[in-house]
Amino acid sequence: MTQEHRQEFSQDSTTTSAQRMFxxxxxxxxxxxxxxxxNRLTTLQRMIAESPAPRRAIDLGAGAGFTAFAAAEYAGLVVASDxxxxxxxxxxxIAGDRGFSNVGLCQNRAEELPFATDSIDLxxxxxxxxHFTDLGAAFNEIHRILRPAGSLVMADSVSPEDDALAVWYNDMELRRDFSHVENRKVSVLLKMLEDRGLKVVEQHDERTYMMFNDWVKRTATPQADVVSLRRDFLNATPHARETFLIEPQGDDIAFAWPSLVFRAIKS
Ligand SMILES: C[S@@+](CC[C@H](N)C(=O)[O-])C[C@H]1O[C@@H](n2cnc3c(N)ncnc32)[C@H](O)[C@@H]1O
Known part of the structure; x- marks a missing residue:
């Protein structure tokens, strides 16, 4: 990461960094x-479809809304929260373009949700x-706002259990996107959920397939960092290349990040 990029984007807290990046x-x-x-959205949508039809749903870290729209096919109302x-x-x-009239908006941190206790179905x-500064606090809030037996349906990138791979992976992510917080190991994520009374009832390992050039363009990663990241992808250890399916393709590099998709119930 260049000094110029750091100064432009990371003078405040991580939360502000996320707002500036996004x-x-x-x-x-x-x-x-x-x-x-x-593929993760396909799995999430199936899990939503198989849950009791939600009257009220919240999509956290909604971004441009694509997961909120998937939920809106089944829910009475979905609030896209970001x-x-x-x-x-x-x-x-995009909700207007797609004709959704049941998608609301709420600007807030996932760690402090402005919704009533026991009020949300999904x-x-x-x-x-x-990307969340404090994922544990977000899970506490999710548990608080869900009604008893309400569902959390979530997909996120996760680290392999191997420490060296986990360090390499998070280092690549952070140098590409200064607002990156952590891709946690599955074991860590599952423990965080269990500790907060969110009982995982279904889980799948999936992969997110991406191309390097598109990946760094999306975050406007400075050119000097693109060069060093490309070098590190191409010089990754055989174990990392195999785990992350790193494959040079012309002047681009194909790769796949591991993800966990799961449904958890409030207990
Ligand atoms: C990659 S985008 C999400 C993509 C989206 N969920 C989808 O399915 O297309 C990540 C989003 O997380 C949001 N974000 C980052 N930190 C956050 C926080 N602490 N609370 C709420 N949203 C946050 C960012 O503003 C950004 O819109």
């Missing part, structure tokens, strides 16, 4: 194919938890 890059996320649809105003404006625009969250 505020400036909102239109990139609104047109990102992997966010518009991926820290970043520019992302919510994209949600509003919480969804895709590709956002690893």
């Amino acid at each position: 505020g400036s890059q909102a239109s990139m996320y609104a047109t990102s194919q992997v966010h518009i649809h991926d 820290l970043t105003r520019e992302m919510l404006l994209e949600t509003r625009r 919480v969804t969250c895709r590709a956002a938890g690893h």
Whole structure:
């Protein structure tokens, strides 16, 4: 990461960093194919469809709204909740284009939810938890707002259990996106949920397939960092190449991040 980039974006807290990153890059996320649809969204949508039809749902870290729209097919009302105003404006625009009249907007931190205790049937969250400054606090809030036996349906990138791979992976993510917080190991994530009374009833390991050039373009990563990241992808250990399916393709590099998709019930 260049000094100039650091100064431009990270002078305040991590939360402000997330707002600055996603505020400036909102239109990139609104047109990102992997966010518009991926295999994780298909799994999430099936889990939502198999849950009792929710009257009230909240999508946390909603971004440009693609997971909120998946929930809106089944829910009476979905509130797309996000820290970043520019992302919510994209949600509003796309909801209008797609003709959704049951998608509301709320600008707030996932760690402090302005919703009543025991009031929500379903919480969804895709590709956002690893950006939250305090995921544990967000899980506390999710548990508080869900009605008894309400569902959290979530997909997020996760680290392998191997320490060296986990360090390499989070280092790549942080150098590409200064607002990255942490891709946690599955064991850590499951313990966080269990400790907060969110009982996982279904879980799947999935992968998010991406291309390097598109990945760094989406976050406007400075050129010097792109060069060093590309070098580190190409020089990754055989174990990392195998785990993350790193495959040079012409002047680009294909890779896949591991993800966990799960449904948890409030107990
Ligand atoms: C990659 S985007 C989410 C994509 C979206 N969920 C989807 O399915 O297309 C991550 C989002 O998390 C939001 N975010 C980051 N930190 C947050 C926090 N602490 N609370 C709420 N939202 C946060 C960002 O503003 C951004 O819109």
